[in-house]
Amino acid sequence: MNAPLALNRRDLMLAGGGFTLAFTILRGGRAQAMADARPQAGDPAAAAADGAPAFAPNAFIRIDRAGPVRLVMPNVEMGQGVYTGEATLMAEELDIGLDQVVLEHAPPNEALYAMPALKMQATGGSTSTRAAWQVLREAGAVARVMLVGAAAKNWSVDPAACTVERGVVHHAASGRTATYGELAEAAARQPVPPKVTLKDPKDFALIGKSFRRLDTAAKVDGSAIYGMDASTPGMKIAVVVQCPIYGGRVKSVDDSAARAVPGVRDVIHLDDAVAVSGDHFWAAKTGADALKIEWDGGEHADFSTAALFKGLDDSSLNGKALVAREVGDVGRGGGHRLDAVYQVPMLAHAPMEPLNALVHVRPDACEIWVGTQVPVRCVDAAAAVTGLPADKIILHNHYLGGGFGRRLEEDSVRLAVRIAKPLGYPVKVIWTREQDIQHDVPRPAYHDRIGAVLGGDGLPVAWTDRVTSESVMRRWVPAGLRKDGLDSDTVEGSAEPPYDFPNLRVEWVRHDMPNGMAVGWWRGVGPTHNLFKVESFIDECAHAAGKDPVAYRRALLQKNPRVLGVLNLAAEKMGWDSPRSGGRIGRGVAVASPFGSHVCTMVEIEVSAQGEIRLLRSVSAVDCGMVVNPNTVEAQIQGGLVFGWTGALYSQITYEGGAVQQSNFNDYRMMRMNETPPLEVHIVHSSEAPGGIGEVGTAIAAPALGNAIFAATGMRIRTLPIDRGLLVQDKGAQKAVLTALPLGALVLAGAAVAGSGRSDAGEEA
Amino acid sequence: MFTLNVNGQSHDVDVPPDMPLLWVLRDVVGLTGTKFGCGVAQCGACTVHVAGQAMRSCVLPVSALGSRPVTTVEAVGQTPAGQKVQQAWLEIEVVQCGYCQSGQVMSAAALLTHTPDPTDADIDAAMSGNICRCGTYARIREAIKLAATGRTTAMPTVPIAAPAGPGAQS
Numbered sequence A: 001m002n003a004p005l006a007l008n009r010r011d012l013m014l015a016g017g018g019f020t021l022a023f024t025i026l027r028g029g030r031a032q033a034m035a036d037a038r039p040q041a042g043d044p045a046a047a048a049a050d051g052a053p054a055f056a057p058n059a060f061i062r063i064d065r066a067g068p069v070r071l072v073m074p075n076v077e078m079g080q081g082v083y084t085g086e087a088t089l090m091a092e093e094l095d096i097g098l099d100q101v102v103l104e105h106a107p108p109n110e111a112l113y114a115m116p117a118l119k120m121q122a123t124g125g126s127t128s129t130r131a132a133w134q135v136l137r138e139a140g141a142v143a144r145v146m147l148v149g150a151a152a153k154n155w156s157v158d159p160a161a162c163t164v165e166r167g168v169v170h171h172a173a174s175g176r177t178a179t180y181g182e183l184a185e186a187a188a189r190q191p192v193p194p195k196v197t198l199k200d201p202k203d204f205a206l207i208g209k210s211f212r213r214l215d216t217a218a219k220v221d222g223s224a225i226y227g228m229d230a231s232t233p234g235m236k237i238a239v240v241v242q243c244p245i246y247g248g249r250v251k252s253v254d255d256s257a258a259r260a261v262p263g264v265r266d267v268i269h270l271d272d273a274v275a276v277s278g279d280h281f282w283a284a285k286t287g288a289d290a291l292k293i294e295w296d297g298g299e300h301a302d303f304s305t306a307a308l309f310k311g312l313d314d315s316s317l318n319g320k321a322l323v324a325r326e327v328g329d330v331g332r333g334g335g336h337r338l339d340a341v342y343q344v345p346m347l348a349h350a351p352m353e354p355l356n357a358l359v360h361v362r363p364d365a366c367e368i369w370v371g372t373q374v375p376v377r378c379v380d381a382a383a384a385v386t387g388l389p390a391d392k393i394i395l396h397n398h399y400l401g402g403g404f405g406r407r408l409e410e411d412s413v414r415l416a417v418r419i420a421k422p423l424g425y426p427v428k429v430i431w432t433r434e435q436d437i438q439h440d441v442p443r444p445a446y447h448d449r450i451g452a453v454l455g456g457d458g459l460p461v462a463w464t465d466r467v468t469s470e471s472v473m474r475r476w477v478p479a480g481l482r483k484d485g486l487d488s489d490t491v492e493g494s495a496e497p498p499y500d501f502p503n504l505r506v507e508w509v510r511h512d513m514p515n516g517m518a519v520g521w522w523r524g525v526g527p528t529h530n531l532f533k534v535e536s537f538i539d540e541c542a543h544a545a546g547k548d549p550v551a552y553r554r555a556l557l558q559k560n561p562r563v564l565g566v567l568n569l570a571a572e573k574m575g576w577d578s579p580r581s582g583g584r585i586g587r588g589v590a591v592a593s594p595f596g597s598h599v600c601t602m603v604e605i606e607v608s609a610q611g612e613i614r615l616l617r618s619v620s621a622v623d624c625g626m627v628v629n630p631n632t633v634e635a636q637i638q639g640g641l642v643f644g645w646t647g648a649l650y651s652q653i654t655y656e657g658g659a660v661q662q663s664n665f666n667d668y669r670m671m672r673m674n675e676t677p678p679l680e681v682h683i684v685h686s687s688e689a690p691g692g693i694g695e696v697g698t699a700i701a702a703p704a705l706g707n708a709i710f711a712a713t714g715m716r717i718r719t720l721p722i723d724r725g726l727l728v729q730d731k732g733a734q735k736a737v738l739t740a741l742p743l744g745a746l747v748l749a750g751a752a753v754a755g756s757g758r759s760d761a762g763e764e765a
Numbered sequence B: 001m002f003t004l005n006v007n008g009q010s011h012d013v014d015v016p017p018d019m020p021l022l023w024v025l026r027d028v029v030g031l032t033g034t035k036f037g038c039g040v041a042q043c044g045a046c047t048v049h050v051a052g053q054a055m056r057s058c059v060l061p062v063s064a065l066g067s068r069p070v071t072t073v074e075a076v077g078q079t080p081a082g083q084k085v086q087q088a089w090l091e092i093e094v095v096q097c098g099y100c101q102s103g104q105v106m107s108a109a110a111l112l113t114h115t116p117d118p119t120d121a122d123i124d125a126a127m128s129g130n131i132c133r134c135g136t137y138a139r140i141r142e143a144i145k146l147a148a149t150g151r152t153t154a155m156p157t158v159p160i161a162a163p164a165g166p167g168a169q170s
């Protein structure tokens, strides 16, 4: 065991010389559809880069005379289990076992590996399985037809009379057998079938079963290689200090103390950052700490979070609203009107692996070792910095120690190339956690003005929702904007609520960050922000109508059976109709259809007299269509929930004087083991097309929690992260207790005030 | 110059005395299984065993080590507790991105060495210093219980089919 993926094999081959062949040719841009055949004949360089497989019918499958089938993964593995899922799709149609394959990271090559849903080689938006579902099964089926065709030709029999089991072709009548390896060369001479028939789902042998993930063994014994672990001979380590203020510049640097640190090699001066390289991280870090830098903050030096939210509020009232979706006429009919403002903060991604990139810039080429969701963008950034043509940029992709959207940006690679360029030797630029949190491309803040008119039966007859925010899309993928400039991500989860609203109007007002301050995608993207508001506000409506939150939703979901299905399943498993009583215990529900899947999460919590929130139990039901690997679905919902609750409970990036105020896990907190409740996940059996799953749990987490807090305390959470101060019982008494008693006495103090009355129902946060 | 005993092997390293063990392991000895997550003892990604105790190597100056032996994730599988933990991790399918898991495995192995049958409170106390950004905590808890008792609790609502074999390792 131990060698993580066949990537190592490639790296070894590269280290042995001739590395420029490796990915440069592949980047050459033969325009081919994803599952088109890609015979190696006549393209010796590409064949060599692939390890000269005997049979390479398309971009994803490599079969050699001996050894396992090699599968090239178009998406990157960042914990979401996509390697196992994508391998399962191909293995299913190939009729091989998952123990008969090895996986390779795809090289940067948009022509071959662009995902249809994103139209670029990128992993994100919970698109991987949805996009790969057809393409990778076809890739497997094409290979199988050619392999079987080769056997049938050898034996002069009808291909239809041949069967395949575990990569062995068998002709029952004659009793002949041949392995895929034995057939590889002959298969390469077979015509590529213009059309293939995919398996009927009832014949699936692998899809729908929980197979153990293929990347885990190396991740429990320390042998998996992340970008952080990459190395190359002669490598130095660099630590970078970026201007604390976005867009600021270095005014002056005194680097004499840094240069005096033993082990420090070079100090690299950039206009917006200073880096120190050394023999090891500690030398570089000690050197970086010894730098005396004077910054010119530039035009953002007075940027603050308070000013941002004031600006959002102004734009919400006075800005130009684009209508994302309109149904009926929200002005029609009267009734009980409810209005609310919801706000969510800017967020850092804080993947467990801080950003890093190993770069070697040579006169003729630039080599990069990194874990990225966007390999082609990294190549393009390196080409721009070095002035080298893109085909001289060699990028080795690695496992990602978490992505969550952060590794959809190429900024860290661009910076690393800038640092490496003057050095000549290979240098691994490692961001400290402080740099990682303070120089994120953060999730933008959102301001939402939402309203409803309830009819005589208490159900909404009109629903209005105005989102105000910066647009990630206009920077990241401007082609995705609607003609009038609407960024559909900002209203995803708002524009099409699952409920039966006769009149609805959803709008977006663009509010630019000052002078191009970049904001980015964060796990769950649009739905993470929108579901919090929609599912909290529908709870407000239920409360105003005097109805049970589940019964109220049921009444609105009669035309939406799949959503109703997950709601009912979760309610049954939770025992929603027999709530726990006593104390400040409450249950919350949220239901929605993010990323083509349908999900309901219920959570039971307890709020202490001091306002501390404890999650006791959670039950989720998910209908994500046909499931490739149920265990992965469960894991993604569980992990996604923790990610979403971490955000709701703790996370915000705030600015003062233009600089981020948070720095590490002490002030950018994460949920921990002792805070995590049992996380039940129930999967609905379905034969519908597969939905996304990697972000579903994150998107549904916060509203379920907010609604549980309302049930427990009567306090409506409309601003994230949740302000515990609002949940303190009997605030006057509490303050006295907190100041009068040492910390250890808090438990007793809590008991003393626990009998005091609840906050008034309907209070707002 | 310091002489370290890492995973039963002796290493002479010429490094500054205040250099944390983490970076000596990663950048000098060449063992990259121990991870950097925060550098300030907040996340546990860098956890190693020093004379059998779980310690955060990012804040442990190499000069403070003395002659105490160090075990890292690369070798913890050779200890009875470490082996059980790694096996249980695969059994319960704990891992997502995996970056925190070296540290999780080390903390869990130390817990089981000293507390062979831990309660939920023991698990909370031993494991709450280890952050998992992917949120694998519920499965970590189950895996520790499996490693301790050989039994799983009611956790998996999805059965795991027969193992598919070593697949990705070559």
Ligand code: FES
Pocket: B035, B036, B037, B038, B039, B040, B041, B042, B043, B044, B045, B046, B047, B056, B057, B058, B059
């Ligand atoms: S890196 Fe040592 S605790 Fe985080």
Ligand code: FES
Pocket: A079, A352, A401, A402, B095, B096, B097, B098, B099, B100, B101, B131, B132, B133, B134, B135, B136
């Ligand atoms: S598995 Fe990704 S941080 Fe724990």
